[in-house]
Amino acid sequence: MQSSHFLKFSKVSGVYNKFLKDELSEAPTLFLPLKCKTEAFVSSNLINIFYKEVNLYLDKALYQYILSHRLIADGNFSWGAVSQYYSSFFAISGLVRLHEVAFVRIGSNDYEIQHDTGTVYKIRLMKTKGLHRPVWETYYKLYNNFTHENKVFLWIVRPYMNDIYFDTNRRNDINYAPGKGYDEIYQTTATINRLKKERASDLYSPTEFYKENEWTDTTVLTQHRIRLLANLTYKIDSQSDYPAQVKERVNNREKLIQKYEDDIRYRKRYLSWIKGE
Numbered sequence: 001m002q003s004s005h006f007l008k009f010s011k012v013s014g015v016y017n018k019f020l021k022d023e024l025s026e027a028p029t030l031f032l033p034l035k036c037k038t039e040a041f042v043s044s045n046l047i048n049i050f051y052k053e054v055n056l057y058l059d060k061a062l063y064q065y066i067l068s069h070r071l072i073a074d075g076n077f078s079w080g081a082v083s084q085y086y087s088s089f090f091a092i093s094g095l096v097r098l099h100e101v102a103f104v105r106i107g108s109n110d111y112e113i114q115h116d117t118g119t120v121y122k123i124r125l126m127k128t129k130g131l132h133r134p135v136w137e138t139y140y141k142l143y144n145n146f147t148h149e150n151k152v153f154l155w156i157v158r159p160y161m162n163d164i165y166f167d168t169n170r171r172n173d174i175n176y177a178p179g180k181g182y183d184e185i186y187q188t189t190a191t192i193n194r195l196k197k198e199r200a201s202d203l204y205s206p207t208e209f210y211k212e213n214e215w216t217d218t219t220v221l222t223q224h225r226i227r228l229l230a231n232l233t234y235k236i237d238s239q240s241d242y243p244a245q246v247k248e249r250v251n252n253r254e255k256l257i258q259k260y261e262d263d264i265r266y267r268k269r270y271l272s273w274i275k276g277e
Contacts, residue, residue, distance in 0.1 A: 002147050006098050006232055012048040013242040014249070020049050020113065021104045024123065033109045038124045046113075046121055050097050051236075055249055057094030058233055059256060061087045061226045062270060066260045069219070073200040075192040078174050078181040081215075084222055085171035089132065091225035092139040098232060099142050103131045132168045140164050148228075155209040156224045160217065170218070204269070206277075227273045234276035250274060 024030060029041050064087035071080030096102065100115035103126070110126040112134070128134060143157040160166045174181035184192055199215040204223050211217055237246040253274050261267045 009051045009236045010239040013245045014051040016048050016052050034125045042119050044119050050100050054094045054097045057090045058229050061090035077184050082175050088222045091229050094229045230273040
């Protein structure tokens with residue numbers, strides 16, 4: 001599967017007054033909660049809503065990553081790691097939506113929505129206690145055969161440590177497991193300063209990925225997930241039938257980066273991603 005697969009989104013504006021869960025809740029042919037496990041329905045609006053949400057997730061991923069990097073650099077390792085997790089999760093949520101696949105909670109029920117053919121979609125009632133794991137599972141499944149001229153992206157479509165749940169398990173351990181996170185509360189200033197240098201090291205490369213340690217590897221992988229989503233969005237937008245809407249989104253994205261990222265090195269890096277680099 002190549003990046004040209006996503007060019008169908010160049011035919012929609014990405015501007016709409018509803019989100020997926022609103023559109024599904026109000027669909028005249030759907031009666032939620034589903035009586036059957038899976039149903040098919042027709043919608044001419046969903047492709048546009050999917051692309052709207054792709055862009056919103058890209059903005060969220062950028063914002064969350066900038067804040068997470070700052071937290072880790074300041075020695076707030078645990079909350080920085082949790083924030084970084086959400087940056088990755090937002091990025092892969094956008095990448096999954098580029099396939100017109102999504103997971104949404106409506107009321108007390110969880111659903112999977114996926115494109116079938118034309119304007120036909122399928123909605124499936126899920127039996128799950130959370131939506132994070134299904135998103136990671138689907139991300140790795142959808143991008144298993146993804147090809148790109150930049151081979152560095154091969155690292156982010158393969159599970160780190162051969163574990164598709166590595167990221168979400170790491171977040172859970174740090175945030176919820178007693179004794180597995182928030183060590184910085186009890187560490188000395190000298191220890192925190194040493195760990196700052198280790199965990200906030202900038203090992204990002206636009207073309208290579210070198211395994212170093214869990215902290216720096218996760219940071220680099222998160223950046224490339226955002227970068228891939230930004231690059232694909234740029235490719236779509238460069239052929240868009242709606243240049244005015246694209247220009248407004250890009251301008252707002254540039255302002256986001258300039259507002260929250262103070263370091264000119266990183267600012268230039270993030271700006272290059274949204275320009276397809």
